[in-house]
Amino acid sequence: MIDFFRDMSSNPFLLTGLLAGLLASVACGIVGPYVVTRRIVFLAAAIAHMAVGGVGAAIFAATMFPGTFGWLAPIHGAAISSVAGAVLLSIVHHRVREQLDTLIGALWAIGMAIGIVLIKFTPGYHTELMSYLFGNIVFVSPGDVWLMAGIDLVIVVVALLYHKRFLALCLDAEQAQLQGIGLLSTNMVLLVLVALTVICLTQVVGLILVIALLSLPAATASRFVPRLAGIIWVSIALNAFLTVIPRAAVYGLPVSPEPAIVIAAAAVYVLATVARFLRPRGR
Amino acid sequence: MAPPPTPLAKLENITFWYEDASSAPPVLENVDLTIEAGEFLGIIGPNGGGKTTLLRILLGQCTPQRGTVQVMGARPEKARARIGYVPQVGAVDPSVPATAFDVVLMGRLSRTPWGFRYGSEHKDAAHEALRLTGTESYTHRPISSLSGGQRQRVLIARALAADARLLLLDEPTTGVDLSRKRDLLDLLHRLNERMTIVMVSHDVHVVCHHLRRIALVNRTLSLYSPGAITPEDFVKTFLGVCNFHADTAGPAGLGVREAGVAAE
Numbered sequence: 001m002i003d004f005f006r007d008m009s010s011n012p013f014l015l016t017g018l019l020a021g022l023l024a025s026v027a028c029g030i031v032g033p034y035v036v037t038r039r040i041v042f043l044a045a046a047i048a049h050m051a052v053g054g055v056g057a058a059i060f061a062a063t064m065f066p067g068t069f070g071w072l073a074p075i076h077g078a079a080i081s082s083v084a085g086a087v088l089l090s091i092v093h094h095r096v097r098e099q100l101d102t103l104i105g106a107l108w109a110i111g112m113a114i115g116i117v118l119i120k121f122t123p124g125y126h127t128e129l130m131s132y133l134f135g136n137i138v139f140v141s142p143g144d145v146w147l148m149a150g151i152d153l154v155i156v157v158v159a160l161l162y163h164k165r166f167l168a169l170c171l172d173a174e175q176a177q178l179q180g181i182g183l184l185s186t187n188m189v190l191l192v193l194v195a196l197t198v199i200c201l202t203q204v205v206g207l208i209l210v211i212a213l214l215s216l217p218a219a220t221a222s223r224f225v226p227r228l229a230g231i232i233w234v235s236i237a238l239n240a241f242l243t244v245i246p247r248a249a250v251y252g253l254p255v256s257p258e259p260a261i262v263i264a265a266a267a268v269y270v271l272a273t274v275a276r277f278l279r280p281r282g283r
Numbered sequence: 284m285a286p287p288p289t290p291l292a293k294l295e296n297i298t299f300w301y302e303d304a305s306s307a308p309p310v311l312e313n314v315d316l317t318i319e320a321g322e323f324l325g326i327i328g329p330n331g332g333g334k335t336t337l338l339r340i341l342l343g344q345c346t347p348q349r350g351t352v353q354v355m356g357a358r359p360e361k362a363r364a365r366i367g368y369v370p371q372v373g374a375v376d377p378s379v380p381a382t383a384f385d386v387v388l389m390g391r392l393s394r395t396p397w398g399f400r401y402g403s404e405h406k407d408a409a410h411e412a413l414r415l416t417g418t419e420s421y422t423h424r425p426i427s428s429l430s431g432g433q434r435q436r437v438l439i440a441r442a443l444a445a446d447a448r449l450l451l452l453d454e455p456t457t458g459v460d461l462s463r464k465r466d467l468l469d470l471l472h473r474l475n476e477r478m479t480i481v482m483v484s485h486d487v488h489v490v491c492h493h494l495r496r497i498a499l500v501n502r503t504l505s506l507y508s509p510g511a512i513t514p515e516d517f518v519k520t521f522l523g524v525c526n527f528h529a530d531t532a533g534p535a536g537l538g539v540r541e542a543g544v545a546a547e
Contacts, residue, residue: 159399160399161398161399163400164388164395164396165392167389168392170381172370172374172376175368175370175374178368179392180363180364180393181392181393181396222380226381226382227381227385227425228379228380228385230380
């Protein structure tokens with residue numbers, strides 16, 4: 001682990017990777033607790049998997065029509081499709097109460113299927129899709145770091161403005177509506193934040209494992225902290241720990257850092273759950 | 284508070300049916316109801332009789348197909364900010380990481396919908412509401428640690444924090460034990476000195492023994508005053524209409540027996 005921090009001065013990728021992890025921690029540290037409290041973990045997972053369709057579409061368009069779409073990077077496709085998916089799912093979530101789980105599952109699978117089909121149709125061998133699916137914290141570019149910083153800024157500002165509404169929505173949506181809060185618009189804002197967080201986390205753990213960092217640290221924090229605002233702070237700190245320490249711990253070992261991060265997040269969650277269970281009842 | 288000259292709420296010749304069940308008979312038909320400022324009205328009736336729909340009409344969540352509704356001289360949607368609605372206990376998700384204080388603060392949301400925290404005037408209003416409902420000691424407790432009856436009081440505090448002139452309660456005594464039920468009614472009578480209260484209840488005895496005016500809602504609405512009718516009369520009236528079955532095992536005169544209502 002010491003090697004990781006020692007080599008950081010000579011290897012700029014270690015520094016950008018570290019920054020990417022910390023920036024992603026802010027995004028999912030803020031958005032994760034809302035997702036867990038509002039019980040939309042699977043909506044969030046569907047948004048992440050719909051981003052795969054966007055990655056495939058971007059690679060396909062950039063390769064087949066280099067004149068028009070040559071500038072299109074996979075991350076752009078992921079951003080467009082996940083934000084569009086968030087808007088679509090918030091409308092579906094609002095209109096259709098019954099069989100929502102079926103619709104989530106369908107959109108989840110359709111997003112991935114479109115991505116895979118489009119990659120198959122794209123000439124050449126494309127490893128980009130794999131790095132979006134499984135993350136690539138080892139080779140994060142400075143451009144990605146700036147993008148993540150921009151996304152963080154948006155998430156922080158929106159969360160500061162909307163926190164009371166989000167909490168009200170979680171507690172009692174009907175009362176929130178009576179208080180003049182638009183359910184559709186507030187839900188949509190929350191899901192768009194989820195989509196932006198997905199874009200951030202793609203760099204760190206990949207689309208498939210996004211859901212681990214979105215839900216596990218927030219769920220761990222909620223084992224010990226009684227208020228949502230407090231859970232957000234603890235969750236940011238926990239995410240920062242989880243994106244840096246496991247990454248440094250497997251440095252130099254033949255282990256991918258991305259799954260190491262997720263396994264560490266799961267281990268912390270299990271430990272927290274056991275600790276909560278063993279603690280005597282009554283506060 | 285001096286009562287304004289106009290009634291607090293007025294429903295005239297209301298007929299309402301749910302759009303997705305247009306073939307079914309209306310939920311409410313030709314209902315007239317005037318609620319004067321300062322009164323305490325009990326609404327009673329069988330399941331599916333339209334009690335909750337009546338509350339939803341007062342809240343502006345349901346718009347009747349026929350008839351007019353006025354609350355505080357305006358359309359109900361306009362008056363919402365001054366209506367406190369206390370839902371059934373289950374409406375608030377106890378697994379949400381929030382304290383009783385957070386729940387009560389929600390009553391101030393329409394006044395300050397933006398931002399991360401509530402300003403000090405809103406916090407003061409929430410503290411005052413917790414004090415008035417005797418729930419100060421729960422202020423910083425997580426809602427998951429409160430009992431159903433305690434949570435019910437916190438929901439009443441939330442309605443108070445909204446500076447409501449009209450308090451609507453949906454089945455507040457459901458699942459609350461006897462002594463707590465009496466405390467709750469004492470609290471509501473105290474609050475009645477400052478606001479008008481409409482309470483929906485299944486509980487014939489609570490309504491007959493504690494309220495000044497009773498509306499029986501079963502598609503149509505008829506008004507009773509408690510002196511003119513006893514719980515037993517009520518149950519008898521219902522028997523022919525809607526399968527009320529009273530549990531008459533308890534000692535008479537205690538005023539605490541339950542009247543169960545079978546689904547239609």
